Amino acid sequence: MTQFVVKPGVKNLHHEGEKLITTHCCYCGMQCGMHIRVNEKSGKVVGVEPRYDWPVTMGKMCPKGVTAYQTVDHEERIKKPLIKKNGEFVESSWEEALDLIEKNYKRIQSEHGKDALSVFGGVSMTNEKCYLVGKYARVALGTRYVDYNGRFCMSSAAGGFMKTLGIDRGSTLPWPELEHTDCFFMAGSNTAECHPTTIQWLWKARDKGAKMIVADPRETPTARIADVHLDLKSGTDSALANGMMHLLVKEGYVDEKYVDERCNNYEQLKESVKIFTPEYTSELTGVSVEKLVKAARIFGQSPRSVVMFARGVEQQMKGVDNVSLYTSMALLRGQIGKFASGVATFTGQGNGQGGREHGQKADALPGYRKIDNPEHVKYVSSVWGIEPEEMPKAGVSAYEMFDKIQRGNIRAMHVICSNPAVSAPNNNYIWDSFNKLDFMVVSDFFLSETCEFADVVLPTTTWAEDEGTTTNLEGRVIRIRKVREPVGESKTDWEIMQLIAERMGKGKYFPYKNVPEIYEEFRLASKGGKADYYGITYDRIEKEDGVFWPCPSEDHPGTPTMFQDSFGTEDGRANLAAVGWQQPGEVTSAEYPITLTTGRVVFHYLSGTQTRRTPFLMEQCPEPFAEMHPEMASRYALKDGDYVYLETRRGNMEVKAKITKAIRKDHIFVPYHWGKELSVNKLTSPALDPTSRMPEFKVAAVKIKKA
């Protein structure tokens, strides 16, 4: 296996005494290509070098990517297992930690049944590890309760794509084609801050005249450069999409032939969009009629368009509906399955795509199989070497696991690669639930806010100390290379799951000596499923700059463009969405008159466990803030930098006001990367989408006053 991958003629700077190892960023779904600089003598990670020839990102990185390597040899790494004794963490040996876990897991299961244990996973891990989390929960622990932080991230996109297209692949087209697109319709995505390296493709297209329409309550750096900024109210995406489709139908922009040949439900859709006149849409969304019409015309007249969205539309009680409706916009224009056009969601976590496909979800099994399908259970059981009857039933979604804790059904939890103490909505409830647990284990490499609730903390490696594959936001499977040996006594997540499995008497199901062995089993487990990785090998990834799933055999070229001939539904036709208007779970009132919405800043990633420990990033953005319009600030006599008190029905906080005209006058924005008293998720709403069980992070009613 080559460590340094570079194309002929591409120059990189090689420092003396150092080697370059080719890998990808550990943070978002862009998975930007990079080379890590390693000191040959000490084996330590010392820096980063752009990977100019990675076809998706061309050497470009955001500040998180540039500084990602700094988390590896970081002074705050947890280097030994920690056991809480008298409220304090004490370093221990692996033996002692595993003894304690075994004793408690066995005691709890014998007293309360198998399902009293639970696993809370994450998708900032390789496919190999994500795959193993589901197997670990179901085979090693024998519990039905496993779910993961993708519920707070990608589950609505997954639900919407399944409904309309029959397969959930984040993007129906490969990213380099974006250069040839004529129009981008982007909803609820602050691409410039959350997936910055995409912007280069948008500019390439715009240099040729492409148009950009951005729907966002804030004039983000992405909206600022748009041709039309649809400044909608948070939580009104379904109205906006319906309004757009009303105009597409009315003005004759529908590709009737495509819809006729490839889509169901057109008549129902036409019926349901009828009432969404520009006037009515404007009333619901707060966007002017003029802008709506302008956007629909630009979008409707563009020969090649891509509809793109992200958490802004997905983290809502109607997330699945929003995704289905926006996807239908692309379908009406006949765009899906063609060159430089289609639909895409911006995957938030590094492996948010791969990690959601292979059985970390409460109701899913590898290869996007379903646990309520006996055939699927039979196949996966055969790969795992268990009897189908031994396969636990479906569990519940991430947030609902905390309900189960409150009710005493779940007594112990193993959190792997996640920090729900910061990232779950309604924090106070989450913290209270952690306190109610009998026993809690967390695997992490920094002492996160979640770790603090644990009885045992197991030190894991960072992404740079292990190898494997991830699947980027396009659906391209790529290679993560091992850059250095594990720091201190840390172990990889897969070794930890393996060790606990052995303690639970299930070691024979986890016989792996190295990562490629897990990958081989995983390929097989995905074989024949919707997300089929069987034909993808490490070798091919290296030679072909990654391989797109589905790829059922080694001689299959992979699938950069999805749905060219038919969709993944039973009848091969796409299902257009006919969905009416529904209010968000919480609306403003006289008592809570302002809409609170949350999101990211470019300098931080998710719960901030890593980026808050990176000096450059903390210098740029050390604390959360409440962004508001000067008109609102004036009403509450706030000056820039004043402390403001925010309160919703669930919690409150104090943060500094940051004043700009680049936000709606009736909205406040607070980024969510901080914990404890600085966590805006104390205030956010847990109203769940009925299908995806995604909480409504994006809309809450809040009242404010000067602190």
Add this chain to the structure above:
Amino acid sequence: MNKVMYLEFERCIGCRACQAACRECGGHDAKERNYVEYVNFFENRQTYPMMCMQCKDPACAKVCPANAIQITEEGVVLSAMEDKCIGCRNCTFGCPFGIPKFDFEENKMYKCDMCYDRTKHDISPMCASVCPSDAIRFIDHDEMMDLRRRRTQMNLIEGKKPSENDKWEYVPEFFGVYSD
């Protein structure tokens, strides 16, 4: 050096990857030499990067009484030589762009050297390498001239104000910086 730095201010998305990357350059001592500023955050989020223009007859070097600021044969204006710099900070006042920075602890000046360790091998500087928005580029002179003409064409076809946001009011659209 056959390439030029090419800036398109309007493209800057304020991510500051260029600053993070500047710290990564060999010999930069983890201190960035470039700037990214908001034009006026109250109004909108337009930002712009600023780095050394590698002036032909640089003011910083001219006002240096110790002759500490060297210019390479390619025309790159380097940081003051440590053994010559007397810490008078004339350069920080002399530069019309405010580029040279002064390290009070170490008592020395440091500035953007166009990543000379990279650019002398025709490898792109760190900021231009990573800038995700192509606001900073390191390209052939011909490509730059071509880009400038093409941008003007686009403006003629599309009109000066393609967007409802009055982004054009805030910053000049682009300019090229020559290194030779």
